[in-house]
Amino acid sequence: MKESPQYPIGTVARLSGFSTHQLRKWESRLGLLIPDRADNGRRYYTVQQLERLKILRRLINSGYRIGDLAKIGEDQWYTLDPDLDSGPAHRELRVSVVGTMICAVLEANAHDIPASIKLEPQRGRLSVDMLESIGDVDVLVSELRAVNQQDVDNLLEAQRRGASVLIVFGQCDPEHQKTLLRRGVVCLKAPVPPVTLIQQITIFGKARGGRPTEGIPERRYSDSVLSRAAAMSNTIKCECPMHVAKLLGDITNFEEYSLNCQNTSPEDQALHEELRLVAAQARLLFEGALEQIADAEGIDLSETLH
DSSP states (O other): OOOOOOOEEEHHHHHOOOOOHHHHIIIIIIIOSEEEOOOTTOEEEEEHHHHHHHHHHHHHHTOHHHHHHHHHHGGGGGGGOEEESSEEEEEEEEEEEEHHHHHHHHHHGGGSTTEEEEEEOOSSOOHHHHHHHSSSEEEEEEEEEEEOOHHHHHHHHHTTTTOOEEEEEEOOHHHHHHHHHTTEEEEEEEEOHHHHHHHHHHHHHHHHHHOOOOOOOSSSSSSHHHHHHHTTHHHTSSSHHHHHHHHHHHHHHHHHHHHHTSOOOHHHHHHHHHHHHHHHHHHHHHHHHHHHHHHHTTTOOOOOOO
16 A cells, blocks of 8 residues: 655655755656645655655765666665665774874774774875775775875765765865865864874764764755845745845854864864754755745745755
8 A cells, every 4th residue: 555645845855955946856857756746736755755865865975876866766775875784883893094104193002992993004195096995994094294186086085985084184275174074074183182083983983883974965045045035025025035044144154163163173073063963954944944935935046056
């Protein structure tokens, strides 16, 4: 028996992090996640479809393209889910450590490293060839005196292959660091106490064995779109677009602030990352609320950021 539809499209958009425009486009162009329709034409999604959308979010954050996933078929997405873990919570964690100094530090403090963490030292500097030789690991820890664009590309490629990534750096252009932090790469400014480094690696293991962690979706609406939506309050005689757009602007600013605060010290990084996650979840809710207002009032929210 077919599962009864439960969620309207606006609710599904808020819970999944995708926009209603994306859901409609994937339905019409790719034949994905086709909802039931009520007599008035409104779309309703099942619990199973919502769960598939959550898997889809994780797959896209891991580097999969929607076109390729459509060819595989939504029934098989769960087999690719990066958070699928049927093993024990404290399974062995393969950690590739790249860098002469950081390898020496961890080896000197091996007695403090949990037995479930298996270090694979690689003396030298991270490169494309070394990335190929490392293969599939759970965590990549790289020592970089000065981070360049090739380093950024290598680190994000390692992440795309499924590794959690941590760097200990001496110098890093603020834009490079912002790019890495936005993608979930942990960036620690040298020198880093050995206990802090070991604790962070251990956290990666808990994240993989415990509650799944998901990437933070990018902003859905640009500043210009929010300004246009806020200005519509004068036209439609309702202040809701103005208030929601202002809240979104404030939340986005706080996300940026929390991101920049992660550049201060290893001790503050965990706190501000948690604050950024809270802000991002609030942003997703209010983006969904703005979309509902736009649908009801006929407000144009085009020129989306993604």
